[in-house]
Amino acid sequence: MATAQKTVTDICAEAKVASRQLGLLDSETKNRALNAIADALDAQADQIVAANAKDLEAGRENKLEAALMDRLMLDHGRLASIADDVRKIATLEDPVGRLIREFRLYNGLDVRKIAVPLGVIAVVYEARPNVTIDAAALCLKSGNAIVLRGSSIATNSNAVLAQVARDAIASAGVPEAAISIVNGGDRDELRDLATQEGVIDLIIPRGGEGLKHALKSVATVPVIYAAAGNNHVYVDASANLDWAEEIVVNAKVQRPGVCNAAETLLVHEDIAKEFLPRVLKRLEAEGVELRADAQARALAGVDAGEIAAVEDADWDTEYLALILAVRVVDSVDTAIEHVNLHGTGHSEAIVTDSNTAAHKFTTQIDAACVYVNASTRFTDGGEFGLGAEIGNSTQKLHARGPIALRELCSYKYVVEGDGQVRS
Amino acid sequence: MATAQKTVTDICAEAKVASRQLGLLDSETKNRALNAIADALDAQADQIVAANAKDLEAGRENKLEAALMDRLMLDHGRLASIADDVRKIATLEDPVGRLIREFRLYNGLDVRKIAVPLGVIAVVYEARPNVTIDAAALCLKSGNAIVLRGSSIATNSNAVLAQVARDAIASAGVPEAAISIVNGGDRDELRDLATQEGVIDLIIPRGGEGLKHALKSVATVPVIYAAAGNNHVYVDASANLDWAEEIVVNAKVQRPGVCNAAETLLVHEDIAKEFLPRVLKRLEAEGVELRADAQARALAGVDAGEIAAVEDADWDTEYLALILAVRVVDSVDTAIEHVNLHGTGHSEAIVTDSNTAAHKFTTQIDAACVYVNASTRFTDGGEFGLGAEIGNSTQKLHARGPIALRELCSYKYVVEGDGQVRS
Numbered sequence: 062m063a064t065a066q067k068t069v070t071d072i073c074a075e076a077k078v079a080s081r082q083l084g085l086l087d088s089e090t091k092n093r094a095l096n097a098i099a100d101a102l103d104a105q106a107d108q109i110v111a112a113n114a115k116d117l118e119a120g121r122e123n124k125l126e127a128a129l130m131d132r133l134m135l136d137h138g139r140l141a142s143i144a145d146d147v148r149k150i151a152t153l154e155d156p157v158g159r160l161i162r163e164f165r166l167y168n169g170l171d172v173r174k175i176a177v178p179l180g181v182i183a184v185v186y187e188a189r190p191n192v193t194i195d196a197a198a199l200c201l202k203s204g205n206a207i208v209l210r211g212s213s214i215a216t217n218s219n220a221v222l223a224q225v226a227r228d229a230i231a232s233a234g235v236p237e238a239a240i241s242i243v244n245g246g247d248r249d250e251l252r253d254l255a256t257q258e259g260v261i262d263l264i265i266p267r268g269g270e271g272l273k274h275a276l277k278s279v280a281t282v283p284v285i286y287a288a289a290g291n292n293h294v295y296v297d298a299s300a301n302l303d304w305a306e307e308i309v310v311n312a313k314v315q316r317p318g319v320c321n322a323a324e325t326l327l328v329h330e331d332i333a334k335e336f337l338p339r340v341l342k343r344l345e346a347e348g349v350e351l352r353a354d355a356q357a358r359a360l361a362g363v364d365a366g367e368i369a370a371v372e373d374a375d376w377d378t379e380y381l382a383l384i385l386a387v388r389v390v391d392s393v394d395t396a397i398e399h400v401n402l403h404g405t406g407h408s409e410a411i412v413t414d415s416n417t418a419a420h421k422f423t424t425q426i427d428a429a430c431v432y433v434n435a436s437t438r439f440t441d442g443g444e445f446g447l448g449a450e451i452g453n454s455t456q457k458l459h460a461r462g463p464i465a466l467r468e469l470c471s472y473k474y475v476v477e478g479d480g481q482v483r484s
Numbered sequence: 485m486a487t488a489q490k491t492v493t494d495i496c497a498e499a500k501v502a503s504r505q506l507g508l509l510d511s512e513t514k515n516r517a518l519n520a521i522a523d524a525l526d527a528q529a530d531q532i533v534a535a536n537a538k539d540l541e542a543g544r545e546n547k548l549e550a551a552l553m554d555r556l557m558l559d560h561g562r563l564a565s566i567a568d569d570v571r572k573i574a575t576l577e578d579p580v581g582r583l584i585r586e587f588r589l590y591n592g593l594d595v596r597k598i599a600v601p602l603g604v605i606a607v608v609y610e611a612r613p614n615v616t617i618d619a620a621a622l623c624l625k626s627g628n629a630i631v632l633r634g635s636s637i638a639t640n641s642n643a644v645l646a647q648v649a650r651d652a653i654a655s656a657g658v659p660e661a662a663i664s665i666v667n668g669g670d671r672d673e674l675r676d677l678a679t680q681e682g683v684i685d686l687i688i689p690r691g692g693e694g695l696k697h698a699l700k701s702v703a704t705v706p707v708i709y710a711a712a713g714n715n716h717v718y719v720d721a722s723a724n725l726d727w728a729e730e731i732v733v734n735a736k737v738q739r740p741g742v743c744n745a746a747e748t749l750l751v752h753e754d755i756a757k758e759f760l761p762r763v764l765k766r767l768e769a770e771g772v773e774l775r776a777d778a779q780a781r782a783l784a785g786v787d788a789g790e791i792a793a794v795e796d797a798d799w800d801t802e803y804l805a806l807i808l809a810v811r812v813v814d815s816v817d818t819a820i821e822h823v824n825l826h827g828t829g830h831s832e833a834i835v836t837d838s839n840t841a842a843h844k845f846t847t848q849i850d851a852a853c854v855y856v857n858a859s860t861r862f863t864d865g866g867e868f869g870l871g872a873e874i875g876n877s878t879q880k881l882h883a884r885g886p887i888a889l890r891e892l893c894s895y896k897y898v899v900e901g902d903g904q905v906r907s
Contacts, residue, residue: 081824085847166869170858179880180850262880281700283881304903311905401504423898424508427603435593435901444906445897446589457602457685457894458706459882471880474868475846478858480727482734483867 069253072241073208073260076181079238080206084178086235088155094233095151095198099144101229102194105221106140112221113190120214132188133215143191146449147198153448156466157204170478176470178204180262183254184451185210185276187268190218196267197226197240199451203469208261209242210254216244255280262471265464267452285460287452288429290320290407291379292437295396295422296340297413298331304434305412306340311436312410314347318381320453321408321430321440325376325386327396328357333389338362344385353387360389376403393418397425404428406455408437429455429462492676495664496631496683499604502661503629507601509658511578517656518574518621522567524652525617528644529563535644536613543637555611556638566614569872570621576871579889580627593901599893601627603685606677607874608633608699610691613641619690620649620663622874626892631684632665633677639667678703685894688887690875708883710875711852713743713830714802715860718819718845720836721754727857728835729763734859735833737770741804743876744831744853744863748799748809750819751780756812761785767808776810783812799826816841820848827851829878831860852878852885 067075102109113135120130159176166172182205184196193209200207211219219242227237243250255264261282266272273286294312296305312323328336337360341351352371353361361368368387375386376399390396393411400409410432411422419433430440442450442463450463460468490498525532536558543553582599589595605628607619616632623630634642642665650660666673678687684705689695696709717735719728735746751759760783764774775794776784784791791810798809799822813819816834823832833855834845842856853863865873865886873886883891 081848081850164869166862166867170862172868277704283879285881301903307903307905315906419900425504427504428896430897430899433898433900435899435904436906438906439589439593439899439904440897444589445595446587456706458708461894462897471884473851474853474863474885475856476853476858476862477842477856480724480730481858481862482730483738483859483861 069243069250070257072243073181073254073257075238076206076208076241077260079236080178080180082236083201083206083239084157084180084204086204090234091155091202091204092151094201094230094235095147097229097233098194098198098226099147099151101225102140102144102147105225106137109140109218109221109225110135110137112217115217116215125214129188129214133190133218135190135218139191143194147194150198150202150449153202153466155202156470159467159470161472168478168481170476170481173475174472175475176467177473179469179471181206181208181260182469183208183210183261183264185251185254185264185266185268185272187212187272188214190215190222192267193219193222193242194226195449196451197223199449199466199469201230201235201239203466205469206239207241208254209240210250211242213244251275252279255282255284258282265452285452285454285456285464287464288320288407288455289379289405290322290440290453290455291325291377291403291405292321292323292408292410293325293327293396293400293404294323294410294412294437295327295390295393295400296329296332296336297393297396297411297415297418298329299414299418300329300332300336300412301414301434302332302336302339305336306343308410308412308434308436309340310343310347312438313344313349313385314383315436315438317383320379321437322381323385323410323437324378324380325388325403327388327390327399329393329396330356330389330391333357333360337387341368341387348383350384351387352384354389356389357387379405393421397422401425401427407453408432408440410435410437429453492666492673493680495666496604496677496680498661499629499631499664500683502659503601503603505659506624506629506662507580507603507627509627513657514578514625514627515574517624517653517658518570520652520656521617521621521649522570522574524648525563525567525570528648529560532563532641532644532648533558533560535640538640539638548637552611552637556613556641558613558641562614566617570617573621573625573872576625576889578625579893582890582893584895591901591904593899593904596898597895598898599890600896602892602894604629604631604683605892606631606633606684606687608674608677608687608689608691608695610635610695611637613638613645615690616642616645616665617649618872619874620646622872622889622892624653624658624662626889628892629662630664631677632663633673634665636667674698675702678705678707681705688875708875708877708879708887710887711743711830711878712802712828713745713860713876713878714748714800714826714828715744715746715831715833716748716750716819716823716827717746717833717835717860718750718813718816718823719752719755719759720816720819720834720838720841721752722837722841723752723755723759723835724837724857725755725759725762728759729766731833731835731857731859732763733766733770735861736767736772736808737806738859738861740806743802744860745804746808746833746860747801747803748811748826750811750813750822752816752819753779753812753814756780756783760810764791764810771806773807774810775807777812779812780810802828816844820845824848824850830876831855831863833858833860852876
């Protein structure tokens with residue numbers, strides 16, 4: 062790595078300089094650089110897989126768990142898929158220079174509010190080496206310089222991936238300092254990165270609660286925390302129960318380890334006796350462990366002893382596993398109250414045929430994404446047609462929901478006149 | 485004060501509950517409440533002025549400086565003006581519920597991105613009691629509950645103003661906990677406020693660097709720092725010198741103590757000999773103290789001894805006074821470099837007849853507001869036609885430039901389908 066000997070401060074300062082040039086690049090140059098990255102990933106796949114093999118070997122020696130080893134692993138197939146994602150980003154609309162709003166003032170001044178890059182974005186992540194390329198590509202497309210800090214587990218993979226990307230963009234006329242990597246060593250490095258006020262414009266952590274907590278205690282630059290999702294599906298009295306069954310199963314089972322999966326099922330008492338037996342049977346067949354309140358257990362259509370009693374702590378738990386908490390409620394209002402009390406503001410769904418219930422739910426639920434008659438699993442930049450995403454936000458400031466290209470931009474006001482002064 | 489005996493945590497919790505109701509209010513109810521505040525300010529002006537007199541008397545005893553005493557003072561004229569501003573806010577477009585974007589996904593899901601209130605906003609401010617009403621009115625209009633923390637200097641004024649506003653909105657059917665005030669006592673209170681994670685959604689400090697610094701060291705909730713403005717006017721070789729003269733004088737002199745005033749004049753060397761004598765003479769006539777580089781002093785048309793030599797520290801100083809630093813530059817590129825190095829990203833102006841120079845300046849200057857042929861003094865929510873503002877941001881995240889009604893909102897995605905699940 063060309064940057065390996067430099068301090069975090071040096072690397073960030075170079076990224077800042079590069080960001081000034083990046084913000085001025087035309088779309089064609091940026092897209093050429095993105096395609097150059099994709100082509101280089103294809104061309105240098107053997108070298109990347111060899112570097113990854115070193116990380117995998119070290120991982121085996123350190124007895125990393127199987128799921129982590131799987132996330133760490135790169136093969137030719139995965140690399141080709143990463144390259145394709147970069148090519149897709151090249152085809153997306155350039156978010157920079159977008160005219161957000163324009164108006165003429167009383168005195169003839171013309172005001173245009175225009176999207177501009179944020180500047181330098183740091184992305185701090187864990188074992189997945191694909192983030193190195195995904196995040197770099199999104200930042201390049203949005204005119205931002207990126208400073209990457211991956212996990213020490215993936216040092217060899219990340220170093221080669223970043224160098225391949227740097228060389229590729231340089232060949233396309235983009236300064237290589239647009240993509241930098243710091244080693245992923247100790248916590249000092251994280252602190253150094255998180256305190257570059259006036260240099261780093263935003264840090265985005267992609268990882269677990271430990272990483273977020275470490276960052277929160279030291280960061281003086283702005284951070285957008287990617288979100289935990291304690292999500293609910295509420296099946297209303299008027300629900301189409303076929304839809305409800307498919308939505309509940311999909312939200313829980315299709316990919317239980319992700320932040321837009323459901324963790325709690327709320328069922329209106331009027332249809333609980335009809336709906337619970339069929340949906341719980343189906344969930345059990347899918348291997349879901351159920352934890353239900355007394356009313357739900359009584360109506361489950363099986364011996365109450367077969368379903369565990371829910372405990373208070375369950376309502377606040379993001380299982381990220383094949384476990385589902387179940388509660389019977391007496392109204393959409395009680396459902397809303399439950400969701401706003403226990404939810405994390407990520408993705409919430411109602412299944413209903415009632416406009417009144419849908420309207421109440423969508424207006425009163427305080428969450429990034431609120432679904433009517435659809436699975437929570439659609440909260441995703443790709444699914445939303447926004448292109449790739451760099452994470453999902455449950456913050457309310459700046460970006461809420463998918464953090465895609467537009468969310469990686471700020472704006473400026475350009476005001477043009479002919480000599481106006483203020484009186 | 486009804487809230488005087490409660491802890492900061494109690495007050496914030498009540499504000500959170502109120503915010504849920506506020507976010508659902510229709511525009512008519514909010515506007516009725518705003519007009520009720522305005523009418524109550526008129527009706528209870530005597531009582532407010534009497535409370536203010538106590539603060540003024542304490543201020544005199546504590547020998548507050550004249551400028552501070554002036555900011556603290558409320559009379560019938562000022563109150564009428566505050567009431568009028570509230571009535572104006574009532575006439576503005578409701579920012580809540582605005583459809584920001586909508587699209588249909590490949591699978592038939594309809595996605596709408598809709599503006600929603602942030603929730604609870606805390607505003608921390610110094611001696612000006614008018615902020616109590618201005619900020620409360622902006623938050624009410626944007627569906628946010630507000631927790632105010634003014635200065636202890638204005639305790640009596642703020643308490644009465646807040647109570648008048650609370651009573652007025654209650655009479656219009658809005659929960660009085662939508663507007664709360666904490667006493668403005670010690671730093672513990674500030675820390676209590678700034679650490680209400682999950683309750684306070686945003687803190688906006690309105691005050692000097694000391695307040696910002698105190699907040700920065702304790703805040704765990706999001707903060708938008710209102711900005712310092714070390715602003716420049718650059719007069720290009722091709723400038724209309726009549727416009728340039730008026731713009732420079734206006735930006736420096738019209739109100740030197742505010743953040744959108746200019747602090748440094750940059751002049752292209754090609755027109756410095758013609759322009760400097762006339763503009764510096766005019767500035768001196770207006771009482772401006774000049775600090776110029778050697779070239780500017782040589783071309784000033786007076787004895788160099790009459791103008792102080794600028795020092796390096798001047799370039800980074802926001803004087804907020806009738807002082808101006810002056811530099812001659814060899815190109816628009818040097819001017820841009822100077823501004824990006826020394827500016828605070830607030831308001832920057834170029835005076836030019838060249839499209840090339842204007843384009844360079846507007847694209848390369850990294851600031852919230854960039855002006856071509858106009859004074860920097862227009863950076864203001866009112867001037868921009870956005871209605872009142874709660875401050876000006878030089879941050880790049882969420883809000884940059886005037887923080888007006890739209891900037892007091894977040895958004896949510898509402899997604900409607902007919903049983904879609906993810907495959």
